[in-house]
Amino acid sequence: MIRVEGLTKNYGSLTAVDHVSFAIEEGICFGLLGPNGAGKTTTIEMMEGILAPTEGTILFRDQAIGANFHERVGIQFQHTALQEFITVEETLKLFSALYIRHRDLEEVIEICSLRDILKQDNRKLSGGQRQRLLLALALVNDPELVFLDEPTTGLDPQARRNFWSLIEKIRAEGKTIILTTHYMDEAQELCDDIAIMDHGHIIARNSPENLLSAHFEGVLVRLPWEESQPLPFPENVRRINNHIEIHSQDVDKTLHELIHAGVHLEGLSIHAPDLEDLFLKLTGSSLRS
Ligand SMILES: Nc1ncnc2c1ncn2[C@@H]1O[C@H](COP(=O)(O)OP(=O)(O)O)[C@@H](O)[C@H]1O
Ligand SMILES: [Mg+2]
Structure with missing residues (x-):
C-alpha cells in the first residue's frame, strides 16, 4: 500500500x-x-x-x-x-x-x-x-x-x-x-x-x-544476584544490574544445575523473550532508558 x-x-x-x-x-x-x-x-x-x-x-x-x-x-x-x-x-x-x-x-x-x-x-x-x-x-x-x-x-x-x-x-x-x-x-x-x-x-x-x-530459542530464567557473587555457570548467563539472566533451552535442566550448584531459587522468575529483550539484544541498551 x-x-x-x-x-x-x-x-x-x-x-x-x-x-x-x-x-x-x-x-x-x-x-x-x-x-x-x-x-x-x-x-x-x-x-x-x-x-x-x-x-x-x-x-x-x-x-x-x-x-x-x-x-x-x-x-x-x-x-x-x-x-x-x-x-x-x-x-x-x-x-x-x-x-x-x-x-x-x-x-x-x-x-x-x-x-x-x-x-x-x-x-x-x-x-x-x-x-x-x-x-x-x-x-x-x-x-x-x-x-x-x-x-x-x-x-x-x-x-x-x-x-x-x-x-x-x-x-x-x-x-x-x-x-x-x-x-x-x-x-x-x-x-x-x-x-x-x-x-x-x-x-x-x-x-x-x-x-x-529468529533471535531466541528457549526461555529466560532470572535470579537476583549480588554483584560480587561469582556466576553459577559461565555459559548463557548475563549479568544485568542486580540480577542474572540465564538463557535456557531446557528449564528442568537449568533448575537442576542451579540447585546442584547450591543456588537459592528465591526470587527466580521464568519468562518468554519479548520485544523488549530483542531490542536489548540488538542494541545493547534498554528501550526506555
Ligand atoms: N525540526 C527538527 N529540527 C532539528 N532536529 C530535529 C527536528 N525534529 C526532530 N529532530 C531530531 O531528529 C531526531 C529524531 O526525532 P524524532 O523523529 O522526533 O524521533 P522519535 O519520534 O523517534 O522520538 C532527534 O534527534 C530529534 O531531536
Ligand atoms: Mg516521535
Missing part, C-alpha cells in the same frame, strides 16, 4: 532518518518501534506528506503522493493543539467539514466511544478522552490508511488498553494502520508487522513472532 525507499532526513549535521526502506501491505497494523529520538516521527511525517524528505521516495499504491493523498489518509499527530472553547461534537463537525470524503459522524462517535462527552469543552478532556477524540478526527474522512504517532504515550494502563481495543476495531474494518510506539508490549499486542528503529536506521523488520523466534 505504501512503500518508502532510501528515505532520509537531515537537520543540519544530524541525520534523523538515514536511508530507510520498507513497504507496508494493505490491511495490516504496522508498528514503527524505537526509543525517543530514534526517528519515528520524522519518518512517518515524511510518509504523511507533512515533512519534505532530504532524499528518497514514497509511493502510495505505486504512485508518488498526489494532491488527493490527504483525502485518503487519516493522521493522529504526536502533538496536536485542539481548538479551545468548542465542544467535542463541534470539533468533529469542524474537522469533518475540511474534507470532501466523509464518514457518518455517528459511526465515528460510536467507534471512538465519544457519546458521553460530545458536549464537553476540549479543555476539559482527560488524556484518554483527548486521544479518543484525536483518533476520531483521523477517521472523519473514512481514510484507507491511518497514521497514529505514539497514540498511547502518557495514558494510564487502563486508558491504554481501551485505546488498543479501538485500534483493533479499526483494523477489523480493513483499514491499514501505521503506528509508532516506544511500548514494546503495545507492538506485540497490536502489530502484524514491525520495524524497529534506532538512531535513524531500521535494525529489524518482521512480524513480532518471527523476530522473536
Whole structure:
C-alpha cells in the first residue's frame, strides 16, 4: 500500500532518518518501534506528506503522493493543539467539514466511544478522552490508511488498553494502520508487522513472532544476584544490574544445575523473550532508558 525507499532526513549535521526502506501491505497494523529520538516521527511525517524528505521516495499504491493523498489518509499527530472553547461534537463537525470524503459522524462517535462527552469543552478532556477524540478526527474522512504517532504515550494502563481495543476495531474494518510506539508490549499486542528503529536506521523488520523466534530459542530464567557473587555457570548467563539472566533451552535442566550448584531459587522468575529483550539484544541498551 505504501512503500518508502532510501528515505532520509537531515537537520543540519544530524541525520534523523538515514536511508530507510520498507513497504507496508494493505490491511495490516504496522508498528514503527524505537526509543525517543530514534526517528519515528520524522519518518512517518515524511510518509504523511507533512515533512519534505532530504532524499528518497514514497509511493502510495505505486504512485508518488498526489494532491488527493490527504483525502485518503487519516493522521493522529504526536502533538496536536485542539481548538479551545468548542465542544467535542463541534470539533468533529469542524474537522469533518475540511474534507470532501466523509464518514457518518455517528459511526465515528460510536467507534471512538465519544457519546458521553460530545458536549464537553476540549479543555476539559482527560488524556484518554483527548486521544479518543484525536483518533476520531483521523477517521472523519473514512481514510484507507491511518497514521497514529505514539497514540498511547502518557495514558494510564487502563486508558491504554481501551485505546488498543479501538485500534483493533479499526483494523477489523480493513483499514491499514501505521503506528509508532516506544511500548514494546503495545507492538506485540497490536502489530502484524514491525520495524524497529534506532538512531535513524531500521535494525529489524518482521512480524513480532518471527523476530522473536529468529533471535531466541528457549526461555529466560532470572535470579537476583549480588554483584560480587561469582556466576553459577559461565555459559548463557548475563549479568544485568542486580540480577542474572540465564538463557535456557531446557528449564528442568537449568533448575537442576542451579540447585546442584547450591543456588537459592528465591526470587527466580521464568519468562518468554519479548520485544523488549530483542531490542536489548540488538542494541545493547534498554528501550526506555
Ligand atoms: N525540526 C527538527 N529540527 C532539528 N532536529 C530535529 C527536528 N525534529 C526532530 N529532530 C531530531 O531528529 C531526531 C529524531 O526525532 P524524532 O523523529 O522526533 O524521533 P522519535 O519520534 O523517534 O522520538 C532527534 O534527534 C530529534 O531531536
Ligand atoms: Mg516521535
